[in-house]
Amino acid sequence: MKRLSLYIHLPFCVRKCDYCDFLSFPVTEETKQLYLNALRREIREYGAVYADRMIDTVFFGGGTPSVLGGEELSGLMETLRDFFFVAEEAEISLEANPGTADAHRLQCWRRAGVNRLSIGCQSLRDAELRLLGRIHDSADFYRFYDAARAHGFGNINVDLISALPGQKLSDWEANLRGVAGLAPEHISAYGLIIEENTPFYARYHAQDARRAAGEEPEACAGGMALLPTEEAERDMYHMTGEVLREYGYGQYELSNHAKPGRECRHNLVYWKRGDYLGLGLGAASCVDEVRWKNSEDMGAYLSAEHFAEEQRERAALELGERRSEAMFLGLRLTEGIDGAAFAERYGETMQALYGEWIQKMCREDLLEEREGFLRLTVKGRDLANYVMAGFV
Amino acid sequence: MTEQEKIRNFCIVAHIDHGKSTLADRIIERTGLLTEREMQEQVLDNMDLERERGITIKAQAVRTVYKAKDGEEYILNLIDTPGHVDFNYEVSRALAACDGAILVVDAAQGIEAQTLANVYLALDHDLEVFPVINKIDLPSAEPERVKEEIEDVIGIEAMDAPLISAKNGIGIEDVLEAVVHRIPAPKGDVSAPLKALIFDSLYDSYKGVIVFMRVMDGTVRRGTRVKMMATGAVVEVVEVGTFGAGQFLPCEELSAGMVGYLTASIKNVRDTAVGDTVTEADRPCAEALPGYKKVQSMVYCGLYPADGAKYPDLRDALEKLQLNDASLFYEAETSIALGFGFRCGFLGLLHLEVIQERLEREYDLDLVTTAPGVVYKVFKTNGEMIELTNPSNLPDPSEIDHMEEPIVKAEIMVTKDFIGPIMELCQERRGRYLSMEYIEANRALLKYELPLNEIIYDFFDALKSRSKGYASFDYDLKGYEPSQLVKLDILINKEEVDALSFIVHADSAYERGRRMCERLKDEIPRHLFEIPIQAAVGGKVIARETVKAMRKDVLAKCYGGDITRKKKLLEKQKEGKKRMRQVGNVEIPQSAFMSVLKLDEDK
Secondary structure (H helix, E strand, O other): OEEEEEEEOEEEEEOOOOOOOOOOOOOOHHHHHHHHHHHHHHHHHHHHHOOOOEEEEEEEEEHHHHHHHHHHHHHHHHHHHHEEEEEEEEEEEEEEEOOOOHHHHHHHHHHOOOEEEEEEOOOHHHHHHHHHHOOOOOOHHHHHHHHHHHHHHHHHHEEEEEEEOOHHHHHHHHHHHHHHHHOOEEEEEOOOOOOOOHHHHHHHHHHHHHHHHHOOOOOOOOOOOOOHHHHHHHHHHHHHHHHHHHHOOOEOOOOOOEOOOOOOOHHHHHHHHOOOEOOOOEEEEEEEEEEOOOOHHHHHHHHHHHHHHHHHEEOOOOOOHHHHHHHHHOOOOOOOOEHHHHHHHHHOOOOHHHHHHHHHHHHHHOOOOOOOEEEEEEHHHHHHHHHHHOOO | OOOOOHHEEEEEEEEEOHHHHHHHHHHHHOOOOOOOOOOOOOOOOOOHHHHHHHOOOOEEEEEEEOOOOOOEEEEEEEEOOOOHHHHHHHHHHHHHOOOEEEEEEEEOOOOOOOHHHHHHHHHOOOOOOEEEOOOOOOOOOOOHHHHHHHHHHHOOOOOOOOOOOOOEOOHHHHHHHHHHHHHHOOOOOOOOEEEEEEEEEEEEOOOEEEEEEEEEEEEEEEEEOEEOOOOEEEOOOOOOEEEEEEEEEEEEEEEOOOOOEEEOOOOOOOHOOOOEEEOOOOOOOOOOOOOOOOOOOOOOEEEEEHHHHHHHHHHEEEEEEHHOOOOOOEEEEEEEEEEEEEEEEEEEEHHHHHHHHHHHHHHHOOOEEOOEEOEEEEEOOOOEEEEEHHHHHOOOOHHHEEEEEEEEEEOOOOOOOHHHHHHHHHHHOEEEEEEEEEEEOEEEEEEEEEEEHHHHHHHHHHHHHHHHOOOEEEEEEEEEEOEEEEEEHHHHHHHHEEHHHHEEEEHHHHHHHHHHHHHHHHHHOOOOOOEEEEEEHHHHHHEEEEEEEOOOOOOOOOOOOOOOHHHHHHHHHHHHHHOOOOOOEEEEHHHHHHHHHHHOOOO
16 A cells, blocks of 8 residues: 655744744634634545555644644544544654643643654753744743653654854753753754744844855844854754764754654655655645645635645656655765665666766765765765755 | 038037937927837937937938928938947047037036037037037026036037927927028039048848948949948949938939948948948049048957857857947957957947847847956067957066056046045046146036046946036047056966956056955855965965855755755755856856956945
């Protein structure tokens, strides 16, 4: 039976964080209900299309899926099970904000079959949390983490963000050790990106641009905290892997670390180019080598009769695109790309397709070939875009 | 009345924007050559570029018939002259084809430097000049003040100058009457050997070169064997005719006093140089008309296709443009950094820009332009002299005795408040002060000698910004003078980049070198290694900047499986790479080669 992963987008949050550029916003109760109705209709529509698939992973992402009431979420899960064949051993993840969770919700999620929580902790320092515009403090996080464990969640991810304005290497190390000490099964550690159209962009873009040119970020008017230099940012990055290794985590992707066997199965589907279906506003899908994306227009989404008609950028991927995607997605993984599997699936060896670039990158010590796998070197991880651009 | 007595050959002179082309349009419209509906705005400016920039690049002519108040029908030949200092020689030849000129002066702005330059040029050609005051319907119009100014400054009678608004069609009749009564009829000898002045030419793919000319003496018709006296070309005339608005009207013959064209299956505009004299091959006139000059390029630069594979396209495009523009010069050259391209010569920077824009627009070419320079004379110790158009060809310093650079005489008209800043500007540009005279209580005419290479980049812009737009400027080539010149080389990662070298005065070398390095530092992306950028004179480094090694180029984010953003980012990154030039192991964006042009922008 062919497999399929499901991504469910819940574009709500209590308050938009100052650095966030994901598709999410606070909504009224009414909009939320309309949205859930539309989502149910979409689930029904696609359930019919993919009746023959076994759902291997489900991921509730956002936004903040945890703003949904406990019953709302379990109702949604029920609808999913009504229209899709969700495997018994499926990984069912849900992103949760420590500021929104309570015992009731945890109970409902457990009962609905959610078996993996991804907790948006971001930092253990309250000053940093305030700077980010988070709605919770570190005490909320600890409380929530303990409650989740108490409710039997045995597979937990904790999100952290490094390279925050004003953050020192020792601050970051403390955050890492604090979280690793709790022994969640998985830790995602992303470096802060100053994204356009966010309050952070207005505040930090000038600094960020200087940093991108290799200069020291300079304080500008308003006495704002300084972004770490590029050096400091990289030091934090490399320290992350080292510190987490002490606690028994392995780095399996550029920004993801897991205890053995606890890698996120859902995200691996993206990076290994498995089939996934995105449901909800703006959700992205890739099934049978066709990519598409739902409309990001809430009005259009809510009133859609046939969701397939509202899709954008629908494109059957040509062989060349599939190969190049396989390269730049696969190189995110620490193990790299399995040469034999690549040749088997895409009809040519990587060497035949990209030999010249691969050799150049190997000479520059950015890529390495080991036991049939092609992967980024430690240095290559710092320059992943530079390496990957050679494959598009 | 004889035929000649009913002809008026004239042109309109004005400062840019004072309404020359609009008045020409009104005259054409009023004399009934075209109905209003047929009139496209500014009939005489044919090229899109001309319309956009509001300047005339090529001379144009039009023949209209006007029934005057005295009941007679007069033939009015209006010759429109180019409106920029780059085309001064063309202007002078167009003026030589006329007997009189209308001087258009803006009722609000009064006389400008260019007005003066053009009027003097017209007076030098013994043209009868009469003024008209345009834009009298503007609230800021001061026709009486402007009339006085014209009398005081130029010394021509202006009290009964027609007060007009070309835009709104006011006073056009008065202008036409003045043309008939104030401009003299031509006085050629119809029976003398043919003597005609070429004032422009145009290449037509069916007819070959169409020669625009004013017949001074004699007659020319189909079958006449004519000779171009300067170029020596002898051809048999296929067709003669006059100018409609935007069309050619064949006729039997052109005789003394008339303005018209001839075709003779001529393949190359080079055979029909502007200013040359057309005469009969079998019965040549005693001597050619005075004033012929071989066109010389004043400004040179390298033009390279952004995509090396487009080299043949660029060659074809230049060839085609040259068919119509004898003043465009080009020859193949090779740059280590930019590959195959052309060294091109232009009349001035505007001419360069026009050609560049036409290549990009009409021929859809993406170009890399190297820093424009002037022609330097290099006197070698062995007595040899070379004219240097490409800095890379500068001989070894040990072989150079001395160098000379072209100097212009510049006239700048400026209101009192800005005299200080403008003098400062001229000083900075190595100007030599000649004189200053007040032409009225509030305005002065400054005269300076300036090195041409100091004004070709951005002098005009600097002038405008430092005078808040109140200064106007005109110049004339004076000659060559010895100068302390050096070649400034740019080394990127220790390798000299030939396309970035330029010649500069020794005193400005450090400053320019420093700014150049700063600019390039911003232009060159970070590489995996550190890249020194150095400016050097004669092997000695005078400025340095460093592009730091790239430590980080990674964005690892997970957008719920939406990889299109990442893909676009990587594609953009790759696309950017394609538009780079590899010099040694450094990739230099094409914009860097142009950055030298913008050194003053961020001052």
